[in-house]
Amino acid sequence: MEPDARRAEILGAARGLFGARSYGTVSLADIAAEAGVTRALVSHYFGGKRQLYLEVVRQMMVVPASVSARLPPIGAEERVAICVDRWLEVVERNREMWLSAIGLEALGDDPEIDRIMLEADEIATDRILEAVMMTDVTDGRQKLRAMIRAHSGMLKAASREWLVRGTLGRGDLHVMLTRTVLHLVHTVFPALRDDRGHPRAPAPGPAQEREGPYPDS
Numbered sequence: 001m002e003p004d005a006r007r008a009e010i011l012g013a014a015r016g017l018f019g020a021r022s023y024g025t026v027s028l029a030d031i032a033a034e035a036g037v038t039r040a041l042v043s044h045y046f047g048g049k050r051q052l053y054l055e056v057v058r059q060m061m062v063v064p065a066s067v068s069a070r071l072p073p074i075g076a077e078e079r080v081a082i083c084v085d086r087w088l089e090v091v092e093r094n095r096e097m098w099l100s101a102i103g104l105e106a107l108g109d110d111p112e113i114d115r116i117m118l119e120a121d122e123i124a125t126d127r128i129l130e131a132v133m134m135t136d137v138t139d140g141r142q143k144l145r146a147m148i149r150a151h152s153g154m155l156k157a158a159s160r161e162w163l164v165r166g167t168l169g170r171g172d173l174h175v176m177l178t179r180t181v182l183h184l185v186h187t188v189f190p191a192l193r194d195d196r197g198h199p200r201a202p203a204p205g206p207a208q209e210r211e212g213p214y215p216d217s
Contacts, residue, residue, distance in 0.1 A: 007045050010035045014056050019096030023053060054112055060094060060101045061120035063087060068127040076132040077182055083131045084177045088170055095163055102156045121149045132185050140193040147184050147192075154180070 013035035017026045028049050032039040046052035067086045071079045091098045104113050125148045129135045137144055155177060161168040168176070 003045075006037065006041070010037065010042055010045060010052075011056060011059060014052050015060065015094060015097045018053060018056055019094065019098075019100055028052070054116065056097065057101050057104065057113060058116045058120070060097050061116060063120070063124045063127045064090065065127075068130045071131060076186075077178070079131045079133070080128070080181050081174070081178050083127065084174050084181075088174060091159060091163075092170065098159065099163060102159070121152050124152055125149055128181060128185075132181070134185060140189065143192055144185070144189050147189060148181075151180060151184060 010031065014026075014031045017030055017034055026049070028039050028042050031049075031052065032042045035042070042052065046055060067083050067090070071082060104110065104117075122145075125145050126135075128148050128151075129137070129144075134144070158168065158173055158176060162170060162173050
């Protein structure tokens, strides 16, 4: 087997085991047995269990290039819908590992995991901007990217509603994620960009609320 194929096979075995069991109960020998290789070969490709685990988490959290690859030259809505469908397929196929990985983010006490999550958010943002054909936006670019990164938090919470609670179906999630992305980039982002530099009126205090705009003198 070619090295890339063998490496992918080991990662697949590790992804299944780490998703089904806790980190401490999985050994390199377990992963080697599941992949049908020797423990030495696992170590050769990945070093130790920690390095392999981090690679599994990274592979799970980073949106693969295939999600936004070869999108047809059609409207943004259709392109986003295709990307969301592809992403849902990846998550559904790796349900347990996905839930395990997003649970790690909630803990927030591992610098290496944190770096992977930050990298994943940036790559996911790139994929979305590619889908909506806004990769060349320069005016307000930081706000645009920040909004999309914030959207990823909702995406993870929504995936729990689907996979754990069963309150949303895959079709529900598809509609929700597609439309919220489009609303952010086509409605919210232009509003934020146009509102720059315009001071907001202070919220009325209790006296103003009681007396109205023209209190008696």
